Amino acid sequence: MHFDTLALHATHQPESTTGAVIPPIYLSTTFERNEANELTGDFTYTRPNNPTREALEHALAALEGGAVGMAFGSGQAATMTLFQALRPGDHVLLSTDAYYGTPALLEQVFHPWGLTYTRVDMTDLNAVESSIHENTRVVWCETPSNPMLAITDLLSVSRLAHEAGAICVCDNTWATPVLQRPFDLNCDVVMHSTTKYISGHSDVLGGALIFKRNDALAERVRTLQGLSGAVPSPFDCWLISRGIKTLGVRLRSQMATAQLVADYLVDHPAVEHVHFPGLPNHPDRALIQQQMNGPGAMLSIQVKGGAAEAIQFIGKLKLFTRATSLGGVESLIEHRASVEGPTSTTPVNLLRVSIGLEHAEDLITDLAQALA
Incomplete structure (x- = not known):
């Protein structure tokens, strides 16, 4: 089946x-x-x-x-x-x-x-x-x-x-x-x-x-x-x-959008690094293709600068909801180190992104205006 x-x-x-x-x-x-x-x-x-x-x-x-x-x-x-x-x-x-x-x-x-x-x-x-x-x-x-x-x-x-x-x-x-x-x-x-x-x-x-x-x-x-x-x-x-x-249809739609968002962010001058299994230059690409049927709909981005720049960036977003958790139909973004607290080892400029069911072009436009 x-x-x-x-x-x-x-x-x-x-x-x-x-x-x-x-x-x-x-x-x-x-x-x-x-x-x-x-x-x-x-x-x-x-x-x-x-x-x-x-x-x-x-x-x-x-x-x-x-x-x-x-x-x-x-x-x-x-x-x-x-x-x-x-x-x-x-x-x-x-x-x-x-x-x-x-x-x-x-x-x-x-x-x-x-x-x-x-x-x-x-x-x-x-x-x-x-x-x-x-x-x-x-x-x-x-x-x-x-x-x-x-x-x-x-x-x-x-x-x-x-x-x-x-x-x-x-x-x-x-x-x-x-x-x-x-x-x-x-x-x-x-x-x-x-x-x-x-x-x-x-x-x-x-x-x-x-x-x-x-x-x-x-x-x-x-x-x-x-x-x-x-x-x-x-x-x-x-x-x-x-x-x-609806798990299968939701996740496939979210995953396709996540791929477009990651492809956009990976070349943006204000972004230091994009963590996403679907990127063609991912060091574990062969393993990903071997054990997964797709890269998923989660990504993490590290903006250039530190915690202040990361928080300033998400403060400008209009379509992404600033909240913890993931996997819902709405796109979420969070400054992960703040959520994890003082013992966090997560880079302070890292933002965790959960892609929802919004149209990819709308999400990219929102990211572009916040990064500008």
Whole structure:
């Protein structure tokens, strides 16, 4: 099945009782037992599971080609629950260029608890291999990375992880299953912030973990999720499922516009550097073509000057919304170092750009007047 067909049919299951083409949202928190105290269906209470959430989880597993999908209340909740499944004394290997919330969780929550971690340049396979310890249990990849859009060789990194007895986890939020299939590259777990492209409308918070196998790790994570209550509401699940239906067409349109915007900015005299996987001179072009079906719709630009010049530039924009997050239908831009705070290692002149569904010419005209 092509992705667009799969995305529609994975989330399109007419309700059997009434024949409703769009299934209802099961808002109930609890489910009835009969006179013999037996459950009349498969559900007891919404924290362990709910029909609307279960439908979303089946869809997520189908999109990524995994065995088990789990929906969470946020991407951070998904990440945290996976780390909770480890043991004190275990080691995590993490990219130096990763979403800032991931190392923040490790440093502020799990390191005091006894989990150790190392950050490494995931584009350097020798550095990855030398940084894997005897007690490494998870190699956490994020590709393209946030916010520098570095590309990790998932097939090679997953091989190094498996040789050491660790699992390879891929944060696939920026690429989505439209553009990248981590399980085909031997990864074991895929993570998503479904807040972003999968829901696609900047109106719902969510996260997901998809497991290649229904193994002991998946069972432990499911148990921890139920115990901690790191779950989304039924309405949030319904919104995310609705977003999945148009994921392919949205992302392809956004990606085409992102390519035109990047091509314009790369030659602009006021721009120092453009980070975008679709540029023809990208140093990892061969790897990008090998493991991705397109460059995505995210780019980062470094304007000439420092933080003052970068903030002055975005202050002049009319069509781009100055806000954090990404993957929505509207174009967003943010001064990333300001968002990440005083511990940020992001260049102070870097702006992260999420391309929406506006016309490319309008966005380029807006960028041109702000850069002039």
